[in-house]
Amino acid sequence: MKGALSARNLRRYYTLRQRGSLFSTSKTLKAVDGLSFEVAPGEMFGIVGESGSGKSTTARLLLGQIPPTSGEVWFGGDKVGSVPDASWRRMRKRMQMIYQDPLSALDPRIAIAGQIEEPLIVHFPDFTPSDRRRRVAQVMADVGLLSHHGDRYPHELSGGQRQRVIIARALAMEPELLVCDEPVSALDVSVQAQVLNVFADIRERTGFTGVFISHDLKVIRQVADRVGVMYLGRIVEMGPPDEVFHRPAHPYTKALVSAVPRTGRSARSRIILAGEPPNPVNVPSGCPFHTRCPEARSGCRSLVPELVASGGRAVACHLVNNPSFSGGEAA
Numbered sequence: 001m002k003g004a005l006s007a008r009n010l011r012r013y014y015t016l017r018q019r020g021s022l023f024s025t026s027k028t029l030k031a032v033d034g035l036s037f038e039v040a041p042g043e044m045f046g047i048v049g050e051s052g053s054g055k056s057t058t059a060r061l062l063l064g065q066i067p068p069t070s071g072e073v074w075f076g077g078d079k080v081g082s083v084p085d086a087s088w089r090r091m092r093k094r095m096q097m098i099y100q101d102p103l104s105a106l107d108p109r110i111a112i113a114g115q116i117e118e119p120l121i122v123h124f125p126d127f128t129p130s131d132r133r134r135r136v137a138q139v140m141a142d143v144g145l146l147s148h149h150g151d152r153y154p155h156e157l158s159g160g161q162r163q164r165v166i167i168a169r170a171l172a173m174e175p176e177l178l179v180c181d182e183p184v185s186a187l188d189v190s191v192q193a194q195v196l197n198v199f200a201d202i203r204e205r206t207g208f209t210g211v212f213i214s215h216d217l218k219v220i221r222q223v224a225d226r227v228g229v230m231y232l233g234r235i236v237e238m239g240p241p242d243e244v245f246h247r248p249a250h251p252y253t254k255a256l257v258s259a260v261p262r263t264g265r266s267a268r269s270r271i272i273l274a275g276e277p278p279n280p281v282n283v284p285s286g287c288p289f290h291t292r293c294p295e296a297r298s299g300c301r302s303l304v305p306e307l308v309a310s311g312g313r314a315v316a317c318h319l320v321n322n323p324s325f326s327g328g329e330a331a
């Protein structure tokens with residue numbers, strides 16, 4: 001049950017049209033802007049960033065739910081989104097997504113067992129009803145749901161139990177790729193820990209390849225083998241979570257890490273960034289982070305930094321990649 005995932009120079013732009021009294025104008029929103037990363041078979045890749053950084057658009061691109069403006073996604077040797085209908089259905093079955101809000105992903109009128117069984121009817125036409133019942137019972141047990149939960153309706157379960165149902169439904173398809181978009185952010189901390197343990201157990205047993213998206217650095221650190229930090233549709237830093245979060249190199253990652261409360265860290269050591277992230281319709285020139293970067297040089301306003309890999313880490317910052325960067329004075 002293993003396959004490698006590859007995102008190659010992925011872009012997703014949206015054209016926004018504004019109608020004026022005389023003319024209509026259009027602007028381009030760059031939700032994802034040149035994303036490249038590889039996820040090895042069986043690896044869990046974490047993506048972290050503020051809201052609006054392009055994380056959810058990335059999730060949908062990876063699963064072929066929306067087409068890229070340019071670039072490609074490959075999974076297990078197949079190009080996502082390029083195969084004819086029947087093959088795409090087979091491929092889609094191998095790739096599952098877990099959403100942030102389990103209540104809106106469940107049908108309030110269908111009991112839990114029926115909702116886990118439903119995709120099996122579509123994607124496993126050879127299964128007999130007893131095959132399906134066996135699979136449903138198995139995945140419910142895998143995520144720690146009891147058999148009587150199968151007869152309940154979504155509103156009769158707690159938030160944590162509903163998220164377990166979503167995970168069970170995805171696992172029933174025996175996915176090779178699981179993309180999780182903020183799957184625990186709506187849960188309280190103790191339930192989060194239970195659900196993350198369920199992920200860890202199942203991952204160990206089935207070895208699926210995963211992408212785990214969260215705004216929460218602590219969650220990413222717990223589940224991911226490698227992490228990519230996103231800012232305005234791009235990855236600005238990538239590497240093993242322990243290294244990235246212990247020794248952040250990119251000024252944006254430094255600010256994110258400094259905002260995580262930790263015993264012994266004084267409030268004064270927090271790096272406060274100027275302003276809100278820019279609107280993705282008006283991405284700043286040069287380094288997109290230069291308008292908020294406490295270390296920016298004047299040259300950062302015009303030169304776009306590349307994501308440069310070195311020793312298992314990759315960083316997109318002129319100062320990090322070129323210590324003698326002569327981009328002028330601090331901006």
Ligand code: SF4
Nearest residue numbers: 287290293300317318
């Ligand atoms: S390239 Fe310049 S503006 Fe961008 S993160 Fe590095 S120092 Fe800051």
